[in-house]
Structure formats: C-alpha cells, structure tokens
Amino acid sequence: MMSFFTRTIPPLIIGGIALCALAAQAADTTGIVAYKGKVLLDTNTDVLGKPVKYPEGKPRIISEMITLPVGATSEPNIHQTPMYLQVLEGELTVDYGTYGKKVYRAGEAFIEAQGVPHHGQNTGSGPLKFLAVYMGAEGIANEAKP
16 A cells, blocks of 8 residues: 555646746746757847847848957947847947947857947957847948948
8 A cells, every 4th residue: 555655745746847847847938948058148239229120021131250359449430220139259349339338258149239329348358259130131231330
C-alpha cells in the first residue's frame, strides 16, 4: 500500500512543472522558440523613452560593424529610422543635448533616439566597436544632419 506522500508528492511535482512550463509559454507571445539565448534587449521605446516608430514603405534593414579609435567623435546626426546598437568593445558616450549624456559599455544594447540631434564619442581607453542595425525603408535615409 502506497503512503500518502508517495501518492501525493509526485503528482504535485509534475503539476508544478507543468504550471511553470505554461507560465513560461504564456510569457513568450512570439510563438515557438527556435533557439534559446540571452535576451540583449526587449523594448518598444528608444533610450529617451520615446516610442519606436517604423517608417512607412518597403522595409530595408542595414547592419554595420563600426570601430572608432580613442577620442573619435561622430558627426551630429538625427536618426530617421529605428537603430539597434550593441556595444561590443569599449565605451560610447552619446550627447543628446538637452536630454543629457548617456554612457554605454561593452555588452549593453539599446535603441538609439529618433528625431533627436546627438553625437557619440569613444570615451574609453581603447578602441570602441559596436554593431548598428538600422530598421528603415527604401528611399528613407537612416540618418540626417540636424
């Protein structure tokens, strides 16, 4: 004859595992997960808290690997399309004017500000390397001069 514990505990454990699996599945609203990995960014706003706005038109995605030497500064620019940026090496300081400055280091990922003049600088002690992915549309420049 099985004891209360041997009859009750295994079904409770199995039920708990099933509930955890359902909760995990419910949290993923994108459907199946082909590969499991570390989430680098999950957002619908840019670094300034503004909603990401995709341009109208035929989609065009461009990715670039950018390396800047110590002290190098970008031209002032305005992003007209969403841009995902991930710092791979070094330190990037971006000056958003009246919104202030933000510092990003290796491993950090963000959606760059749209429609806000800014410029970046390598403020680290070594080369700055980052991945930039522009999520634009044909006929629309990813960046413009302020």
